Amino acid sequence: MSRVRIDSSACVGHGQCAMMAPEVFDLDAEGYAQLLVDGDLDDQGEVDSRNAASACPEQAIVVE
């Protein structure tokens, strides 16, 4: 099982993550990423999270 986390110090709020994995990421009121998932990702969540991590220009998403 995998988990995802956001490096909040690196996130600058591009929003690609929320577009690519809307079941995992949302944007807060300031436009920064926040997680919608607490705990292990399901298979689709892992795939989408890895795609979002690849798309994040700041490399602020870590799937582990």
Ligand code: SF4
């Ligand atoms: S794509 Fe990266 S920088 Fe943009 S909101 Fe998501 S985590 Fe933050």
